[in-house]
Amino acid sequence: MNEQIFTISWRTLWRIFLFGLVIFALFVAHDALGVLFISVVLSLGIDPLVSFLEKRRVHRLLGTLLVFLVGAIAVGGVLYLAIPVIVTETVGFLGEFNETLEKIFGISLPSTVIRDLSTNLSRVLAFLGASNISVGFAVSRVVSQIVLVLATLVVSFYLSVEKHGTERLLRLILPKSYEEPVLRVFTRFKTKVGRWLGAQLALSLLVGVVVALGLTFLGVRYPLVLGLLAALFELVPIIGPILAGFAAVIVALSDSFTLAMYVLIFFLLVQQLENHILIPMIMGKTMKVHPIIVIVSLLAGGQIAGFIGILLAVPIAVLAQEVFTYLAERKRGVSG
Numbered sequence: 001m002n003e004q005i006f007t008i009s010w011r012t013l014w015r016i017f018l019f020g021l022v023i024f025a026l027f028v029a030h031d032a033l034g035v036l037f038i039s040v041v042l043s044l045g046i047d048p049l050v051s052f053l054e055k056r057r058v059h060r061l062l063g064t065l066l067v068f069l070v071g072a073i074a075v076g077g078v079l080y081l082a083i084p085v086i087v088t089e090t091v092g093f094l095g096e097f098n099e100t101l102e103k104i105f106g107i108s109l110p111s112t113v114i115r116d117l118s119t120n121l122s123r124v125l126a127f128l129g130a131s132n133i134s135v136g137f138a139v140s141r142v143v144s145q146i147v148l149v150l151a152t153l154v155v156s157f158y159l160s161v162e163k164h165g166t167e168r169l170l171r172l173i174l175p176k177s178y179e180e181p182v183l184r185v186f187t188r189f190k191t192k193v194g195r196w197l198g199a200q201l202a203l204s205l206l207v208g209v210v211v212a213l214g215l216t217f218l219g220v221r222y223p224l225v226l227g228l229l230a231a232l233f234e235l236v237p238i239i240g241p242i243l244a245g246f247a248a249v250i251v252a253l254s255d256s257f258t259l260a261m262y263v264l265i266f267f268l269l270v271q272q273l274e275n276h277i278l279i280p281m282i283m284g285k286t287m288k289v290h291p292i293i294v295i296v297s298l299l300a301g302g303q304i305a306g307f308i309g310i311l312l313a314v315p316i317a318v319l320a321q322e323v324f325t326y327l328a329e330r331k332r333g334v335s336g
Contacts, residue, residue: 044197093221167186185326203278237294241274245271
């Protein structure tokens with residue numbers, strides 16, 4: 001019986017060790033890597049605005065400060081004014097939506113889901129309205145998230161202030177032999193994600209505002225919640241607008257069948273407006289990310305990392321797509 005002897009060189013062992021070390025470092029530093037990736041994506045979304053101001057002879061530093069300042073005021077205003085109203089509406093919306101589903105279709109959401117969502121939303125409302133929150137509680141529950149948010153804003157600010165800041169960062173940290181392929185992939189990623197992000201946010205905002213105003217005019221209850229739902233579902237191609245319309249029709253049905261028909265017609269009109277005017281005008285032909293990639297990446301991102309995973313799902317999927325495209329071109333000997 002012949003015994004087979006396998007030999008492993010020291011060079012191979014060192015490679016295995018270094019690979020394991022890199023994986024361990026990535027696991028330990030996943031928060032820092034998440035901050036860096038979010039900062040890059042955020043800077044890509046901000047860059048068109050900063051570049052627009054720069055072309056109007058506004059210094060890049062001042063332009064970046066203006067964009068961040070306006071963004072902070074807008075977000076702060078929404079948190080202070082709209083969140084309490086939206087939370088209050090959502091608590092009522094969840095209960096009524098579930099009752100209407102059970103009355104019409106004989107089905108209902110699990111009671112634990114309704115109870116947990118209502119409880120958490122009520123806690124948010126109490127937190128926003130409280131003036132004597134324990135310092136220890138606030139520190140233990142919030143401080144780490146605040147640090148991550150501030151770090152993300154600071155890094156994205158520096159990447160936005162310096163033109164081609166992310167490219168310079170990559171050149172700084174990458175070995176010389178990796179610069180050319182990584183920068184080529186990043187340039188494609190930057191173009192596609194930057195355009196998609198800006199266009200998608202604009203489209204979601206417009207659809208959300210139109211839906212909220214239209215439902216308010218029709219007299220449908222919870223228009224802010226349904227408008228916010230329409231804006232969020234707009235991120236999910238094809239099925240997102242259908243789900244938003246379904247929720248609005250169900251709420252309208254609890255009042256009258258006639259109102260539900262008006263809401264259905266309204267959402268069909270919004271869909272036509274979106275498909276024939278808003279999407280061609282805002283998204284254009286060169287900004288599209290394949291709907292299947294978006295849907296699968298959103299589902300996977302939500303399953304793996306919750307809300308943060310949903311936010312980063314499409315950029316990560318686009319990055320992976322561009323990496324595979326580059327590798328396929330390189331294998332075929334085609335230069336991009």
